[in-house]
Amino acid sequence: MKKLLLTMALAQAVLCMQAKDGVSIRRNQVGSYPHQEQVIVVEGANPSGKLRVTTPDGKVLKLKLTRKAVSPWSGKTRYIINLGDLSTTGRYQLTLGDEQCDLVVSERPYHAISTSVLRLFYLVRSGVPIEKGGVYNRPLGHADTHVLVHPSAASPLRPAGTVISSPYGWYDAGDYNKYVVNSAFSIGLMFAAYEQLTDYFAQLNTDIPESGNQTPDLLDEMMFNLKWLMTMQDPYDGGVYHKLTTPNFEGFVMPVDCHQPRYVVAKSVTATLDFAAVMADAARLFEPFQQDYPGFPAQAAAMAERAYQWAKANPTAFYHQGRITDPAVTTGTYGDGSAADEFFWAASALYRLTGSQSYLDEALQRQPQTFTTPSWGNVASLGAFEWLAAGMESGNREGICDAMYRQLLAYCDDAIKGVETSCFQSPYGNKPYDFGWGCLAEKCCCQGMLLLYADKLLGTPKYRRYALENADYLLGRNATGYCFVTGFGDKSPMHPHHRPSEADGITPPFPGMLVGGPNPGQQDKATVNHDYPSNYPDESYLDVMESYASNEVAINWNASLVAFLCWLDK
Numbered sequence: 001m002k003k004l005l006l007t008m009a010l011a012q013a014v015l016c017m018q019a020k021d022g023v024s025i026r027r028n029q030v031g032s033y034p035h036q037e038q039v040i041v042v043e044g045a046n047p048s049g050k051l052r053v054t055t056p057d058g059k060v061l062k063l064k065l066t067r068k069a070v071s072p073w074s075g076k077t078r079y080i081i082n083l084g085d086l087s088t089t090g091r092y093q094l095t096l097g098d099e100q101c102d103l104v105v106s107e108r109p110y111h112a113i114s115t116s117v118l119r120l121f122y123l124v125r126s127g128v129p130i131e132k133g134g135v136y137n138r139p140l141g142h143a144d145t146h147v148l149v150h151p152s153a154a155s156p157l158r159p160a161g162t163v164i165s166s167p168y169g170w171y172d173a174g175d176y177n178k179y180v181v182n183s184a185f186s187i188g189l190m191f192a193a194y195e196q197l198t199d200y201f202a203q204l205n206t207d208i209p210e211s212g213n214q215t216p217d218l219l220d221e222m223m224f225n226l227k228w229l230m231t232m233q234d235p236y237d238g239g240v241y242h243k244l245t246t247p248n249f250e251g252f253v254m255p256v257d258c259h260q261p262r263y264v265v266a267k268s269v270t271a272t273l274d275f276a277a278v279m280a281d282a283a284r285l286f287e288p289f290q291q292d293y294p295g296f297p298a299q300a301a302a303m304a305e306r307a308y309q310w311a312k313a314n315p316t317a318f319y320h321q322g323r324i325t326d327p328a329v330t331t332g333t334y335g336d337g338s339a340a341d342e343f344f345w346a347a348s349a350l351y352r353l354t355g356s357q358s359y360l361d362e363a364l365q366r367q368p369q370t371f372t373t374p375s376w377g378n379v380a381s382l383g384a385f386e387w388l389a390a391g392m393e394s395g396n397r398e399g400i401c402d403a404m405y406r407q408l409l410a411y412c413d414d415a416i417k418g419v420e421t422s423c424f425q426s427p428y429g430n431k432p433y434d435f436g437w438g439c440l441a442e443k444c445c446c447q448g449m450l451l452l453y454a455d456k457l458l459g460t461p462k463y464r465r466y467a468l469e470n471a472d473y474l475l476g477r478n479a480t481g482y483c484f485v486t487g488f489g490d491k492s493p494m495h496p497h498h499r500p501s502e503a504d505g506i507t508p509p510f511p512g513m514l515v516g517g518p519n520p521g522q523q524d525k526a527t528v529n530h531d532y533p534s535n536y537p538d539e540s541y542l543d544v545m546e547s548y549a550s551n552e553v554a555i556n557w558n559a560s561l562v563a564f565l566c567w568l569d570k
Contacts, residue, residue, distance in 0.1 A: 025051075025094055025101055026078075026424070029476035029489030031109030036468060038083035039066075039425045040094065040103070041477055047079055047096055053103075056090030069423045071479070073432070073536040078423050101490065110471070110569040113488050116512030117561045119206040121221045123510050124500075124555065126178060126228075126255070127167040132207060135506055141255020142176060142262070143167060144228075147244060150263040152324050157236040166244055166264060169228030172332065173554035174497040176258060177245040180232050181334040184274035185376040186559035187222050187229075188345070191281045192385040193449070193563035194218055196456055200570040215289040218562075223293060226282055229275060230303065232264065238306030239267035240275040242319045243334070247327045252502045252545070265329055268319040272311045273342035274379065279304035280349035281386075301353060308346055315339060336377055340366050345383035348400075352386055363387075367400055371407035373446035375438075376556050381450075384408070388457065405457060412454045415447055416466045424477050426469035427451070432520070435537040437549060440484050440517035441557035444470050445564040452567045471568060479538040480518065485561070486553075487511025495545045497552035502545050513553040514561045517541060524549040 027040040042051065046065070053061040066082045083103075086092065092103040123133050129140045144167045151160040158164070169178045170186075194201055194216075201216045210220035232241045246260035283301040286293055311317075321333045336342075347362035368380040384404040391401035415427045422430045428444040429435075435443075448470040451463035476483045476491070483489025486496060486509045493515045494508070501509035520540040522532055528546040533539060541550045 025096055025099060026477045026479075026481055027094070027101070027103055028472040029101075029483040029491065030113055030485075031104035031106045032086075032468070032472070033109060034087050034089055034105055034107065035085055037465060038086045038103070038105075039469075039472065039477070040081050040083065041424055042079045042081065042096065043076060047081070050096055051081065052093075052095040053083060054093040054095070055086075056088055056092065069421065071423055071536070071538075073538065074479075074534070076479075080425055108569065110565050113485060113512070114562070114565040114569040115204065115206055116487065117485065117514070117558055117565060118204070118218060118221070118512075119208070120510060120512040120558050121170055121225075121555065122206065122208045123512075124171045125224060126169050126171050126176070132209060136500075136504065136510060138254060138500070138504065139256050141258065144169075144244065144262060148261060148263045150265045150324070150329075151326050152266040153241050153264050155234060155237060155239075158234060164231070164264065166228060166231040169225050169244075170555050171255075171500075174499055174548060174552045175249050175331065176255060176499065177243060177249075177331050178228060179243040179245075179332055179334050180229065180240055180271035181242070181268075181274055181336075182332075182376050182554070182556050183225055183229060184271070184278040185374075185379060185382070186555045187225060187278045188274070188281065188379065188382045189374055189446075189556070189559045189563055190218060190222065191278070191285060192382060192389070193567060194285065195385075195389050196453070197566060197570050200566065204566070210292075213292045215286075215292045219285065219289065220292075222282070223286075223296075226278075226300070229278070230299075232271075233275065233303055233307060234267065238272075238303075238310040239314065239317075240272040240307055240310075242266045242268040242271045243332070245329060245331045248330050250499065252499050254500060254503045257503075263329075265324060266319055267310075267314075267317060269311050269314055269317040269339045270319065270334075270336045270342050272307045272314075272317075273339060273346040276304045276307035276311065277342070277346040277349040277379075277382065279307065280346070280353045284353055304346075304350060304353070308350060311339070311343070311346070334376060341368070341378050341380040341383070344368065345379045345386070348383040348386035352390055363400060367403065368407070371404070371411040371450070373442055373450065374560075375442045375446070385453075388453070392457065408450060408454055408457070412451055412463055415451065416463070419466060419469065424473055424479070426473040426477070427466050428470045428473055429478065429538055432537045435518045435520055435540065437519055437521065437523070438516045438554065438557055439519065440474060440514060441554075441560040444474055444517075445514070445557075445560035448564045449560065449567060452564075467564075467568065471565070479536070480541050482541065482543070484515050484517055486513040486515070493543045493551060495543050495551065497545055497548040512558070514557045515543075515551050515553055516557065517550060519550045522549055 066080045145165045147166045149162040154160040201218045206217045241264040250258045279300045283297040287297045344366035347359045351359035374381040387401040448467040451467040483492045518541040520537045
């Protein structure tokens with residue numbers, strides 16, 4: 001693995017010598033399939049008669065300008081060029097004046113990056129030494145075998161100050177805390193992809209310690225986080241703590257150098273329902289793999305039902321960080337003022353598991369009226385995935401399943417409107433509200449996943465073309481010219497807001513991380529020692545460590561990238 005990481009770094013360095021920072025050619029820097037619609041975008045002067053494309057066997061292609069587009073925000077002019085049917089695999093060289101770059105056509109252009117973005121979850125494991133990370137190996141940090149029950153989480157049989165053990169799990173984002181809401185959402189999103197790609201994931205090897213057992217590596221990685229989640233349920237009443245955290249964010253140091261006490265904080269209805277949903281799904285999905293995890297499905301099912309019962313008894317137990325004292329807590333909030341979507345997801349998952357009428361009744365009561373891209377703050381689509389998957393299994397599209405099916409197709413048809421007049425030939429990135437905190441995950445990757453899900457339901461490739469266009473945007477054909485996944489492309493983030501990448505003394509950050517992306521809100525502007533290069537929605541991105549608003553990483557964002565790119569790679 002160390003050899004692979006060094007090879008990736010060398011390849012990136014070579015590509016960087018070929019391309020300039022101020023690129024005018026915007027293209028997918030990772031690769032594309034043969035016969036895929038091959039589109040590049042040139043910013044600035046009209047490239048007609050100046051752009052040269054050389055095939056892998058040395059031939060020069062004749063090019064035709066497809067159209068011109070003007071940004072509604074910056075007024076910049078872009079030229080969209082369809083390179084036609086590139087059927088030969090290999091590296092095509094693009095030359096425009098002094099600028100040179102490659103366009104890679106491959107039978108499996110997304111395989112290396114898909115493997116890397118899933119493997120990232122191994123690199124952010126908590127509570128164990130990282131020994132298969134190559135140059136990113138590190139000693140044990142945050143064993144979490146001595147965690148305190150915060151006063152906000154106290155109960156009669158677990159009073160404040162009680163010491164519990166809560167090891168394992170994933171570090172959530174750029175920080176070192178662990179949050180039930182985001183962890184459960186991340187697992188739920190990847191479970192949804194796994195159900196549609198079981199054969200693919202059965203073959204995908206990410207070189208983790210569990211590789212080689214009888215369970216797919218994706219499920220093994222989910223189990224590492226599920227083991228932590230199980231410790232977050234109060235065994236005496238079934239409620240689930242909202243998060244395991246230090247009172248304040250740690251500095252930019254390695255895990256072994258962190259010394260603040262860690263607490264489990266406040267039970268919440270949203271964390272408890274997310275826990276119930278993901279445990280119900282885990283009970284189903286791990287049933288065939290009890291040779292590696294004996295007894296787990298029954299245990300997970302029981303914990304899911306107990307959690308749901310607690311949530312029904314405490315429907316307004318929302319997390320309010322401002323009420324947390326002694327000590328006060330200032331870390332990530334993951335607060336939510338409505339649990340309707342969480343009830344829908346949990347009830348749907350438990351109905352699939354148990355067939356109980358009470359869960360069906362709850363799902364009917366809570367079902368959404370429109371399809372939205374999944375996010376930790378709105379998990380209704382994860383509930384919809386439960387019904388769509390069940391409908392595919394049974395061939396029955398009645399009731400909720402039919403409603404979710406029609407809502408999904410309506411969403412997809414709306415998403416692809418305007419692509420032919422857009423600046424970067426993609427469904428994503430054409431509206432101001434496409435940009436903001438975590439937009440590349442929740443708006444771009446998740447939209448791509450929904451387009452692919454619709455194709456699976458229809459049994460046609462109607463939307464795949466548009467999903468590939470979102471991948472093109474994400475990987476370089478955009479207003480910034482960045483490939484937004486670390487370690488890939490010739491212009492990718494080098495300074496993400498990520499503590500171990502900053503503190504480990506290794507120049508390249510962890511590979512396979514998706515950064516949040518352009519964020520015109522610039523919530524970090526007052527504390528960042530650099531000016532944003534632009535206030536335009538699609539250019540408001542800053543590759544500096546301090547920029548948590550545009551350059552942080554997070555497990556839920558990488559989960560969306562896993563679901564999207566692995567689906568393209570299958």
